[in-house]
Amino acid sequence: MPYADLHVHTTRSDGTLEFEDVPDAARRAGVSVVALTDHDRLQPLSDPVVERDGVTIVHGIELRVEPPEGDRVDLLGYGVTPTAALERTVEDVQRNRKERGRTIVDCVEDRLGIDLEVDVEPGFGRPHVARAIADHPESGYDYQDAFDQLIGFGEPCYVPQEVPSFERGRRVLSEACTVVSLAHPLRYRDPARALELTSDLDAVERHYAYDRDVDCEPIERAIDRNGLLVTGGSDAHDDRLGLAGLSEAAYRRLEL
Structure with missing residues (x-):
């Protein structure tokens, strides 16, 4: 262990x-x-x-x-x-996470005709969507199906995430x-x-x-x-x- x-x-x-x-x-x-x-x-x-x-x-x-x-x-x-630079970077990413999350949820709900009943809050990601889909057996999708057929890369409800560059991320993390x-x-x-x-x-x-x-x-x-x-x-x-x-x-x- x-x-x-x-x-x-x-x-x-x-x-x-x-x-x-x-x-x-x-x-x-x-x-x-x-x-x-x-x-x-x-x-x-x-x-x-x-x-x-x-x-x-x-x-x-x-x-x-x-x-x-x-x-x-x-x-x-x-x-x-935490430094001011890291806090700004995290805020930028979280803002995009929430926007992206709402777009994914809207797409899934429209496509499946169900209400996922999820709150898009800081830290929200695709696993939250997949769990919510799996909690609705009538959807016909389990957790992995949700990724494989709906929200995974290249699937109909996939939305890319905006992320910092390697250099920016490395720099703010190294400082903090x-x-x-x-x-x-x-x-x-x-x-x-x-x-x-x-x-x-x-x-x-x-x-x-x-x-x-x-x-x-x-x-x-x-x-x-x-x-x-x-x-x-x-x-x-x-x-x-x-x-x-x-x-x-x-x-x-x-x-x-």
């Missing part, structure tokens, strides 16, 4: 775990440290790292960015001390965070191109709960080439923490 799970989402973005329930979920999983990395959202924490009911909580964030070439990637910031890491590099269509970006970052997410067997050798080469720190986490969107993460020694090396 990992000592630290550094990739966890709550209801502040597209997770189902309540912020207040994080310590209980961590203890059940045998995890001592949890980084809250909600999409494009800052946490209601007074310091970059705090203690809650015997569990260490790291203020983190996951920010999607647009590189000059290739697919969009996700950056993980750890040990956040102790460590900036490339998230789940082997999930991208071109992992090699994504890993090239780590030359401008502090770390890479070496340990991750992929849903398939993966070859981590490209990550190891990037770590050696760029002198990277290692991060890791489960990318939990529910209360099942600790599916991937770091040992205590690896966590201590981050010096959060």
